[in-house]
Amino acid sequence: MNTLKLLKAPFNMENPITVQVLGICSALAVTVQMKPAMVMALSVTVVTAFSNLIISLLRNTIPSRIRIIVQLVVIAALVIIVDQILKAYVYDVSQKLSVFVGLIITNCILMGRLEAFAMAQKPWPSLIDGIGNGIGYGLILVLVSFFRELLGSGSIFGHKVIPQLFYNAGYMDNGLMILPPMALITIGTIIWIQRSKNRDLIEK
Amino acid sequence: MFSNRYIFIYSVVMVVIVAIALTVVAVLLKPKQEYNQRVEKMQNILVSVHVESTTKNAEELFKKYITESLVVNAKGDVIDGINAFDVEMHIENKKKSEDRNLPIFICSAENGQKYYIVPVRGKGLWGPIWGYISFKEDLNTIAGTQFGHKSETPGLGAEINTPGFQNQFIDKTIMNDNGEFVSVMVVKGGAPDSDKHGVDAISGGTITSKALEAMVRDCVKEYTVYFSKIRK
Numbered sequence: 001m002n003t004l005k006l007l008k009a010p011f012n013m014e015n016p017i018t019v020q021v022l023g024i025c026s027a028l029a030v031t032v033q034m035k036p037a038m039v040m041a042l043s044v045t046v047v048t049a050f051s052n053l054i055i056s057l058l059r060n061t062i063p064s065r066i067r068i069i070v071q072l073v074v075i076a077a078l079v080i081i082v083d084q085i086l087k088a089y090v091y092d093v094s095q096k097l098s099v100f101v102g103l104i105i106t107n108c109i110l111m112g113r114l115e116a117f118a119m120a121q122k123p124w125p126s127l128i129d130g131i132g133n134g135i136g137y138g139l140i141l142v143l144v145s146f147f148r149e150l151l152g153s154g155s156i157f158g159h160k161v162i163p164q165l166f167y168n169a170g171y172m173d174n175g176l177m178i179l180p181p182m183a184l185i186t187i188g189t190i191i192w193i194q195r196s197k198n199r200d201l202i203e204k
Numbered sequence: 205m206f207s208n209r210y211i212f213i214y215s216v217v218m219v220v221i222v223a224i225a226l227t228v229v230a231v232l233l234k235p236k237q238e239y240n241q242r243v244e245k246m247q248n249i250l251v252s253v254h255v256e257s258t259t260k261n262a263e264e265l266f267k268k269y270i271t272e273s274l275v276v277n278a279k280g281d282v283i284d285g286i287n288a289f290d291v292e293m294h295i296e297n298k299k300k301s302e303d304r305n306l307p308i309f310i311c312s313a314e315n316g317q318k319y320y321i322v323p324v325r326g327k328g329l330w331g332p333i334w335g336y337i338s339f340k341e342d343l344n345t346i347a348g349t350q351f352g353h354k355s356e357t358p359g360l361g362a363e364i365n366t367p368g369f370q371n372q373f374i375d376k377t378i379m380n381d382n383g384e385f386v387s388v389m390v391v392k393g394g395a396p397d398s399d400k401h402g403v404d405a406i407s408g409g410t411i412t413s414k415a416l417e418a419m420v421r422d423c424v425k426e427y428t429v430y431f432s433k434i435r436k
Contacts, residue, residue: 063206063214070218077222081229088233091240092259179359 006128010136012198017140018191019201022108026100027141028183034157036096037145038138039086045134047078047104048113052130054078055118062119071114072105079104109133144186152177245289246270251350252336253311253319270321272310278302280429293325293334293423306426311338319347322427326419329411331355333364333419337373343431346388349373351416361412372403378424385428387421390414 016022023044030040054074055062062070083101086094094101104110113133118126149155154162154173162171176182195201206214243259246266250257257265273288278301288307296304309321318341325334331354338347349370356362363369373388377400380386386401390413395402405413 061214063211065206066211066215069215073218073222077226080226084229084233084237087240088236091237091244 003125003128006125007132010132011139012194013201015136015140015194016109016112016133017137017187018194020109020112022112023137024187026103026107027137027144027187028180030097030100031141031145031148031183032152032178033096033149034142034145036093037141039090039093040097040100041134041138041141043082043086043101044104044107044109044137045131046082047075048110048134049127049130050078051075051110052113052118052126053123055114056121056123056126059119067119071111075110075114076105109137140187140190143190144183147186148177148183152182248350248352249309249321249336252321252338252348253313254348269311269313270309271312273307274310275305275307276427276430277306278304278426278429280433293323294332297325301426304426306430308427308430317341322424324419324423326415326422328353328356328415329361330357333412333416337420337424343435344377344379346373346376346378353412356412357409360406360409363406363409364412364416369406376400376403385425387424388417390417
């Protein structure tokens with residue numbers, strides 16, 4: 001498989017959230033506003049990319065009996081490093097993401113890609129696959145958070161976009177959009193649209 | 205197949221390498237993280253006297269407005285040699301009442317008023333809750349509050365850190381007409397404006413509201429001796 005195809009596959013046909021249905025938990029939790037969602041997407045991309053790369057480099061030396069442990073140690077170490085960096089440089093965002101950065105460790109996308117891809121592939125394709133899956137996850141997060149922030153708080157990236165005129169005329173932000181159930185419904189809608197466009201994805 | 209010996213050595217080497225890497229990262233980033241925490245504390249203190257700050261200008265504004273800080277004990281005596289800003293309430297609350305160091309920050313506002321800011325900290329429903337309360341010069345009327353929490357229920361108990369809840373405390377008093385300490389209560393179903401010692405509790409957040417009431421009462425009570433001293 002060539003590099004570009006490998007990178008782009010997770011954006012649509014093999015999207016980790018909408019097709020592989022991995023990493024749903026954090027996708028519901030951190031998509032209230034766009035900024036934390038972007039930081040989360042970036043963090044996950046960094047962790048998937050590097051954990052894929054590291055595991056792929058080590059793949060011939062890892063004893064298969066302890067391979068899950070090795071994978072977890074690599075992921076955990078990377079997540080802690082990311083968490084520490086966020087705390088040092090974007091403190092307010094790290095407060096908002098709170099436990100969810102730590103929970104990247106349990107994000108199924110990571111273990112899934114390591115087991116399914118990095119353990120059997122060369123470092124370069126693994127790195128690309130990691131970046132691709134991170135971005136594929138991030139795309140959905142940004143899309144969901146866009147609608148949730150717009151309809152729930154009337155803003156994008158913290159800037160008010162719905163004019164005061166609308167509020168004066170009786171428009172109200174939809175408080176339900178801020179709560180997790182609407183994230184699930186938004187993701188469901190995205191899955192629906194995606195499958196109606198790509199008929200191959202529909203299970204028989 | 206790998207031998208047991210190989211697996212054992214492999215895991216030991218891996219763990220040591222990871223440990224070294226994490227230690228290096230933690231040590232390098234620690235000063236920056238501690239600075240962030242200090243800035244957040246400054247911002248919170250400033251919120252209680254209605255000064256909005258950003259992470260960039262918080263330090264500057266803090267120096268401008270918070271002109272004095274001191275540490276007192278429950279007997280009302282000023283303790284020298286301790287920096288009020290470095291006193292951690294979660295450590296003080298574990299000590300006996302008479303051993304506690306109680307920090308007070310004094311804010312000189314632009315209108316010439318002086319505000320006395322005291323920290324409060326207590327137990328919420330799921331984790332710690334904390335905050336700062338500023339008093340006017342009569343040391344009775346509340347000028348502003350700031351509350352924070354670690355993990356209260358979003359939409360319910362977590363509402364304590366919204367301006368809507370915090371602003372209710374403005375102009376409430378902690379002493380009754382006889383000069384006795386009564387603190388501020390949360391009232392289910394809403395407190396009338398005429399109630400000088402009551403604010404509206406959060407619907408669905410009763411345990412957090414009650415915990416906040418207890419926190420305000422217990423922490424502010426420690427200061428009453430000192431307050432009555434300066435009032436005279």
